[in-house]
Amino acid sequence: MKRLVAFCLLATTIVAACTSTTTTAPAASSSGNTATGQHPKVGLVTDVGGLNDKSFNALADKGRKDAAAQLIVDTSVTESKQQADYVPNLTKYAQDKYDLVIGVGFLMQNAVWKVAKQFPNVKFAIIDGAPQDDAGKTDNLPNVANLFFKEQEAGYIVGVIAATMAKDKVGTATHNTVCSMGGLPIPPVDRYIAGYQDAVTKTSPTTKILNGYSQDFVDQQKGKEVGIKHIAAGCDILFQVAGGSGIGYINAAKDAKVYAIGVDADQAAVAPGTVITSALKKVDVAVFQTIRSIRLSTFKAGDNSFNAANDGVGFGALDKIVPANAKAAADQALADIKSGKVTPKDTLTVK
Amino acid sequence: MTQLQVPSTGPGSLSPAPSVRQLTFQWAAGPAIPILSVVIALLLGAVFVLLSGNDPVKAYAALVQGAFGTPYDITETIVSAIPLVLTGLSVAIAFRTGLFNIGAQGQLLVGALTAGWAGSQFASLPGLLLMPIVIVFGIAGGAFYGGIVGVLKAVRGVNEVITTIMLNYTIVFVMHWLLQAGPMTAQNALGTPASTPIGAGARLPVIIPNDLVPFSRLHAGLILAALAVLAFWFLLWRTPLGYRLRAVGLGSRAAAQAGIDPAKHLIVVMAIAGGFAGLGGMIEVSGLFGRVYDGFASSYGFDAIAVALLGKNSPIGIVFAALLFGAFVHGGAYMQSHANISSNLVAIIQAFVLFVIAAEAIVRSLTKRRGRKPVEAIA
Numbered sequence: 001m002k003r004l005v006a007f008c009l010l011a012t013t014i015v016a017a018c019t020s021t022t023t024t025a026p027a028a029s030s031s032g033n034t035a036t037g038q039h040p041k042v043g044l045v046t047d048v049g050g051l052n053d054k055s056f057n058a059l060a061d062k063g064r065k066d067a068a069a070q071l072i073v074d075t076s077v078t079e080s081k082q083q084a085d086y087v088p089n090l091t092k093y094a095q096d097k098y099d100l101v102i103g104v105g106f107l108m109q110n111a112v113w114k115v116a117k118q119f120p121n122v123k124f125a126i127i128d129g130a131p132q133d134d135a136g137k138t139d140n141l142p143n144v145a146n147l148f149f150k151e152q153e154a155g156y157i158v159g160v161i162a163a164t165m166a167k168d169k170v171g172t173a174t175h176n177t178v179c180s181m182g183g184l185p186i187p188p189v190d191r192y193i194a195g196y197q198d199a200v201t202k203t204s205p206t207t208k209i210l211n212g213y214s215q216d217f218v219d220q221q222k223g224k225e226v227g228i229k230h231i232a233a234g235c236d237i238l239f240q241v242a243g244g245s246g247i248g249y250i251n252a253a254k255d256a257k258v259y260a261i262g263v264d265a266d267q268a269a270v271a272p273g274t275v276i277t278s279a280l281k282k283v284d285v286a287v288f289q290t291i292r293s294i295r296l297s298t299f300k301a302g303d304n305s306f307n308a309a310n311d312g313v314g315f316g317a318l319d320k321i322v323p324a325n326a327k328a329a330a331d332q333a334l335a336d337i338k339s340g341k342v343t344p345k346d347t348l349t350v351k
Numbered sequence: 352m353t354q355l356q357v358p359s360t361g362p363g364s365l366s367p368a369p370s371v372r373q374l375t376f377q378w379a380a381g382p383a384i385p386i387l388s389v390v391i392a393l394l395l396g397a398v399f400v401l402l403s404g405n406d407p408v409k410a411y412a413a414l415v416q417g418a419f420g421t422p423y424d425i426t427e428t429i430v431s432a433i434p435l436v437l438t439g440l441s442v443a444i445a446f447r448t449g450l451f452n453i454g455a456q457g458q459l460l461v462g463a464l465t466a467g468w469a470g471s472q473f474a475s476l477p478g479l480l481l482m483p484i485v486i487v488f489g490i491a492g493g494a495f496y497g498g499i500v501g502v503l504k505a506v507r508g509v510n511e512v513i514t515t516i517m518l519n520y521t522i523v524f525v526m527h528w529l530l531q532a533g534p535m536t537a538q539n540a541l542g543t544p545a546s547t548p549i550g551a552g553a554r555l556p557v558i559i560p561n562d563l564v565p566f567s568r569l570h571a572g573l574i575l576a577a578l579a580v581l582a583f584w585f586l587l588w589r590t591p592l593g594y595r596l597r598a599v600g601l602g603s604r605a606a607a608q609a610g611i612d613p614a615k616h617l618i619v620v621m622a623i624a625g626g627f628a629g630l631g632g633m634i635e636v637s638g639l640f641g642r643v644y645d646g647f648a649s650s651y652g653f654d655a656i657a658v659a660l661l662g663k664n665s666p667i668g669i670v671f672a673a674l675l676f677g678a679f680v681h682g683g684a685y686m687q688s689h690a691n692i693s694s695n696l697v698a699i700i701q702a703f704v705l706f707v708i709a710a711e712a713i714v715r716s717l718t719k720r721r722g723r724k725p726v727e728a729i730a
Binding site for chain 1: 423639
């Protein structure tokens with residue numbers, strides 16, 4: 001009798017357990033579905049620079065956080081520790097049925113191509129790059145947005161500031177000569193410099209322009225050597241477009257007590273008093289807008305341009321040495337580019 | 352008559368027939384200390400999770416789920432473990448010979464570069480011919496780079512810790528030159544510093560069918576790594592050379608007295624250590640990337656020191672330690688994205704593992720001072 005009671009109890013527990021799982025399971029999955037239906041899920045994968053790079057990754061994460069705060073989206077971020085992590089980090093989000101997966105930086109071009117090809121139903125975005133096949137050729141995919149920036153517009157605005165200061169001989173800028181240095185003569189670098197030179201020739205035709213390359217994006221010493229050469233040739237305002245190597249270029253300006261202009265992110269903190277402003281790529285804006293495009297179903301594959309008109313590029317904080325007329329000229333240039341009155345050149349005037 | 356007597360059993364002599372209990376204890380004592388150190392490291396890591404205002408249980412659950420949650424994750428954990436196995440073997444074989452190889456990182460990069468060069472130089476060759484060439488180039492590159500350290504140590508007595516660290520930096524900058532604007536630089540890499548791609552025959556195939564584990568990257572490098580583990584075991588415990596290497600490691604003066612030239616063996620072991628690491632570099636290039644990216648490996652060689660220590664320089668131990676660290680790497684990313692805990696926690700735990708192992712050596716030397724253990728037998 002005892003056994004029978006025990007058996008019955010056991011049987012009812014099992015049945016109860018089964019029914020309870022069968023009843024809760026669909027409820028859970030349906031609530032999951034509605035959750036994904038209402039809240040698009042967005043995953044951000046950094047490159048090896050990590051979240052504290054004070055540059056693209058940090059800005060991209062800021063864009064993600066802004067979107068999480070202002071739009072109804074669920075977001076998360078994964079830091080890549082090494083090159084081999086890009087593919088699995090992107091894959092993980094795609095497998096988890098995220099609606100949008102964003103890769104930061106051109107280092108991930110091949111990884112985004114690989115993963116996006118395998119998950120045609122997931123949307124991807126890559127900052128400052130385009131999907132690239134194994135042979136290294138750009139291969140645009142129907143589910144990948146390439147977030148590019150109009151570097152020449154940012155270069156133009158800081159060029160206006162530089163030319164105004166050179167023309168008026170502000171502070172230690174006494175030689176009426178402005179310079180720029182790229183890392184390598186590759187298109188995104190040259191577009192910055194082209195806009196810069198275009199602004200200088202238009203704002204102050206008498207100002208002399210020099211340009212050079214450090215042939216490196218990392219080595220500060222190489223950037224510094226170019227900087228010393230440029231300063232010896234009379235340069236008072238130095239615009240760097242060379243990543244880490246450009247920090248050396250800025251330091252050369254700091255040592256000689258002349259002025260420098262930062263690039264990509266606001267680099268005022270690199271050398272306060274030396275860096276008068278920075279030409280900005282607003283990666284945070286690009287990320288935010290792309291996440292918003294998922295909410296609004298306006299996601300566009302292929303090249304997406306971020307420019308002055310959509311607040312994708314701009315200029316950083318101005319040092320106190322920058323006079324009011326230079327600031328006014330920069331604001332005017334920004335407005336003119338926005339309205340289409342000025343179209344900065346994207347090819348170099350001075351090689 | 353007295354001469355035939357069995358010498359009295361003092362400290363250090365083995366009892367003639369060990370009991371079953373003793374054998375079980377010996378077997379369990381092997382992995383016990385590494386496992387304990389990992390547990391302590393995880394507990395210490397949990398304190399940091401708590402300090403950062405998060406739930407450690409949630410963190411570790413996400414870590415485990417990320418590393419082993421799906422078949423795909425398991426294969427990815429293995430993919431992350433493969434280079435650590437090779438660099439772990441590299442560090443361990445040097446340890447066994449009494450050397451501290453901090454240069455597995457540099458040796459891996461050289462192996463990647465030589466393998467990548469051969470793979471693109473002879474890209475048109477069929478796989479049957481090209482694959483062995485690439486493997487040999489990878490091993491030879493690493494062996495050459497490790498050999499430099501061995502020669503400097505043997506001929507001039509230069510401390511290998513210093514030379515390996517310095518050579519790690521050297522190759523990083525050589526790599527910048529080769530891949531950014533040098534002879535190996537790909538023409539159309541669109542700003543990504545990388546080498547020209549290797550030929551199709553030099554690619555290690557994916558060994559898991561796509562319909563079994565979709566999107567898996569688990570490549571034939573697993574087989575090469577398994578062979579390397581076997582080779583490590585066979586070399587050290589089944590060959591005269593391995594015997595001599597271990598003899599040098601246990602006491603180079605005693606080995607010299609026994610007619611083993613320690614200097615020669617220092618060179619040999621550093622070349623072998625470099626060969627293991629170089630093979631690791633070749634596997635990453637052939638299995639994952641298909642070309643050499645500038646700075647593609649950030650920490651394989653350094654994690655390898657922890658892997659070798661945790662694995663007690665034994666082949667099986669290294670495999671498990673590498674899998675654990677591979678799980679940290681792959682699961683750490685998931686922990687960050689799904690539990691919102693910085694994947695840097697993984698680095699903290701890894702550091703604690705090292706710390707606890709180092710502390711264990713101190714504790715042991717303090718507690719075991721009385722009854723001195725016999726010197727471990729060589730054979």
